[in-house]
Amino acid sequence: MHAYTVEPLYVKSGQEVIAADFYRPKDVEKPAVILMAHGLAALRQFKLIQYAQRFAKAGYAVVLFDYRYWGGSTGRPRELVNIKAQLEDWQTMISHLQQRKSIDARRMVLWGTSLSGGYVLSLAAQLNNIKAIMVQVPFVDGAESAKLYPLQQLPKALKLSSQDYMGSKVGMTPTTLPVVDPTRLCFLQSPDSYEGYLSIVNPDYYWSGEIPARALFKLIRFRPIQDVRKINVPVLFIAAKADSLIPIESSREAATNIAPFVQYHEWDMKHFEIYHGQWFEKAITTQLEFLHQHVGVS
Template sequence: MYAYTVEPLYLESGHDLIAADFYKPINVKKPAVIVMAHGFAALRHFRLITFAQRFAQAGYAVVLFDYRHWGGSTGLPREMVSIQSQLDDWKSMVHYLASQKNINARKIILWGTSLSGGYVLTLASELKNIHAVIAQVPFVDGAETAKAYPLQFLPKALKLSSQDYMGAKVGMSPKTLPVVHPFSLCFLPTADSYEGYMSIVHPDYFWSGEVPARVFFNLIRFRPIQGVRNINIPVLLIAAKKDSLIPIESSRETATNIAPFVNYHEWNMSHFDIYHGQWLEKAISTQLEFLHQNIGVS
């Protein structure tokens, strides 16, 4: 087990700054580096620190960052989710790390969860300087996820999304939609999503729980599954059999499309279980085994 330091890191992306934490294991000269960011509408402090700490203790450098508009990063309006902008934030971070001398720039690993799991799969199919990918409970097919959205709420959500999109064009204040809600219109309306999402929220950091509604359309159209056949690097994909947000059939099809480069696991858990207890420990141990087999610490 390695001791490690944690230093703040700020990086330009577009016209704004990304805030990150850089975990550096001591006594590893040029470690491989794992780039991490959270899923939909979440901060880096929402249960990801445990993963970063354990990876650093195992001898890997980690960069854990907030997207623009979120947490310690800059950008207005606050708490906006833009799929393209967030993908650009990942690319900015990878480009920066590729030029650094204190890490092994030939061993960059992308780590994503839920929506960011979809991001890292998308990036793995596009970027040439990625060594491996870890995607846990990844968002792989917005069209299939949308089928779980309650029909009585769908027209209202689409209308609000359209109004927010058009309003943004003329400088109006955002029309927002709750990320989760126990019984009303929201982004993640499945039965277990409210308690599940709230179980990862860190009360010490500001989080309004609402997001500009314009991203609703883009989430439906975001389909990482369509590009994963282009991936030719090692991928660890962990899926949840009882996931109410990502159909297990979509995860299985994604894994089939990545073969033979995928190490696929599906566990008898729900979407948010992987951040807690036995499932958290199982995820970390599985991910460390994957890292040791495909990257290693020298």
């Protein structure tokens, strides 16, 4: 067990600033570093701190960041989900960490959950300076996830998404959709998403619960599964059998395409259960075992 410090970290990205927390083990010289960010419309304080703390106690440095437009990071409009910009934020943070002398950037691990799991898979297929990646319930294929959206609601949602996108081109106020809602049109329409998503929200931090609708069209077209055959670093992939947002068949196909580099786990849980209780403990244990095997503390 290692003692650690947590320091604020601010990284310039164009005209904006990315806010992060830097977890540093006190007694490990030049530790390996794990770079982490959240999924759709979430802040770094939404259950990711518990992962970062456990990694730091195990002797790994951790950088946990908010995307531009979110949380402590700057950018307007607030609470915008822009896939291209968020992938750029990952690249910015990777480049920053490669310059830091206090960590061993040659042992950098990318960690993603849900949408950020999709980002990490995409990045691992492009980059050659990553030691390993860990993804849990990752978003692997927007086209397949769209098939789980209620068919009668999809045309209306896509119309709003298109209207918001066109409006953004002429400076109009964003048209938003709730992330989750039990009765209204929203981004995550599955029956367990409302309670599941709210179970990770930290009420101590501002979160409106709505995001510009333009993101929906882009999400459907985001398909990390098309690139994963290019991955050639160790991958830990944890999928949920009862996932109502990511078809388990898509996860299985993605894992098959990553072979032989993937260590694939499929657990009998729902999408949001991995942040809680026994599934969180199982995830942390599995992730630490993977880290010790492929990265190591010293």
